[in-house]
Amino acid sequence: MLKSARKSERDPEGRMPLADHLRELRNRLVKSLVAIFVATVIAAFFYKHIVEFFTDPILDAVGCAYSFAELAKGTEDMQCARIVQNGLLSPFTLALTVSLASGVVLSSPVWLYQLWAFVAPGLHRHEKKYSLAFVAAGFPLFVLGAYFAYWSLPKMASVMLEFAIIGADNQLPLEDLLHLVMRMIVVFGLSFELPLLLVMLNFGGVLTGKRMAGWWRGMILGITLFAAIATPSTDPLSMLALAGPIWVMYFGATGISLLNDKRRARREAEGPADDEASELDLTPEDIGEIEPVSTAPALPEQATRDRVNGYDDVT
Template sequence: MLKSARKQEKDPEGRMPLAEHLRELRNRLVKSLLAIVITTIIAAFFYKDIIQFFTDPILEAVGCDYSFAELAKNTSETQCARIVQNGLLSPFTLALTVSLASGVVLASPFWLYQLWAFVAPGLHRSEKKYSLAFVGAGFPLFLTGAYFAYWSLPKMASVMLEFSIIGSDNQLPLDDLLQLIMRMIVVFGLSFELPLLLVMLNFGGVITGKRMAGWWRGMILGITLFAAIATPSTDPISMLALAGPIWVLYFAATGIALVNDRRRARRDAMGPADDEASELDLTPDDIGEVEAVSASRALPEQTSTDRVNGYDDVT
């Protein structure tokens, strides 16, 4: 009965005491951690398949035929790399690292929902709509950038191995290789979030679409330099394959910002929304009105100092 009464007394606008906020935060953190633990345990049974999924394209690009049962062997005249694991505990710690990282990624829809459910009650209706749109667009953009990183890594590996001394044995520590792959995926994924960040700043009123349109020369140059550094392949196709989509996303973000600026101008002309407070204009329109208001609100002068029953005429 006490729990049901507490639920009924909950504020419809999402307001609650600090203790209730902390209790809700604790419950959602526990749920998120439980989901990560479950997905980590599941990923632990497939961690070898996960490692092969990321390393096989790289080793195939450098002319290696790799399997976990035998070492990499050279199948062509090009330089060949061999994956190694150093230390007795290295395979175990690597399995834990890969399983935990996979668990966090696989459980991301659940713990992102828990984060959204904790923040959403304090947002306005329009803010909720925009937040869902940003989250819905951000996740596919990150996956797109991760795919481009996965696609460009084999080309990068083949270029890097060309600097090896002829006849030398190239050994790739598996933990270092996986860390490089993860860094590339994160960098490429975040780079594809740049247009979304610009749109968020525009919706927040920080920058305008006109200013974003004026940055197009510098943005194209910066994106091109980033693509050249992130993809150290000698062919321009790999660089343009990364820079081209970010160019398109930047101009799409600029177009969205320009449309939003026009929509904001129309909305300001119509007045505030239903769930927003209007701004009070305390500035009088005419100086004469100020004098009239001040004169009408002035206390009457006391005509005499005689008191009737202990009171003067003002009282």
């Protein structure tokens, strides 16, 4: 009864006292942490499968060998490598790191919803619509970028191992390999968010589509340089795997921005809608027709300073 009454007393615009805001923030954080903890515990039972999911494509590409005899046999045609772990505590700390990272990713729908539920009451209706659209488009773009990283990493590994000395035992520390994989996935995923950022700036009125279209030469050069720096290998295939999709999405974002600019200009030309208030123009049409306001007539001067019945003209 008290809980339902408290909900009914809330402001429809989402306004509440500071204490209620802090209380709600605490509840949202607790729910998010519980979801992360549960997902981390579940991922701990499958962390070996998670590690193999990221490392097996790389090992298949570089021709992993598990013994020196197999390594010496494979050096005639290709360079081989094998994964190693150094230290007694390394497997345990790696299991914790992989489990926690997987728990954060697996529980992302829960804590992202908690974040949205905390912020949404303070947004207007059109702001909620745009934010939901951007989140719905941003997640697939990040997944697409992560997939490109996962697809290009084996090719990068095979190119990098070509610089190894023939007959050497190429050992890949598992921690470094996983850090490289995670870094590439994050870099590729965030890079694919660039077109969405440009569209957000356009919808916010900060950047026009015409200006974006005029930047195409510089953007192509900048995206190419970024792809060359972000990819650890020196082959052009890996660089194009990152730069090519971003080129396409940049021109797609430019097209969307140009259409939005045309829609905005057409709406401004049509004027406000029936349910919108128009701006009041308080400027006079013809200043010359305005009659000057006359001042109040002054009181007549007193003829004499003699008081009549004790009072003068003023009093």
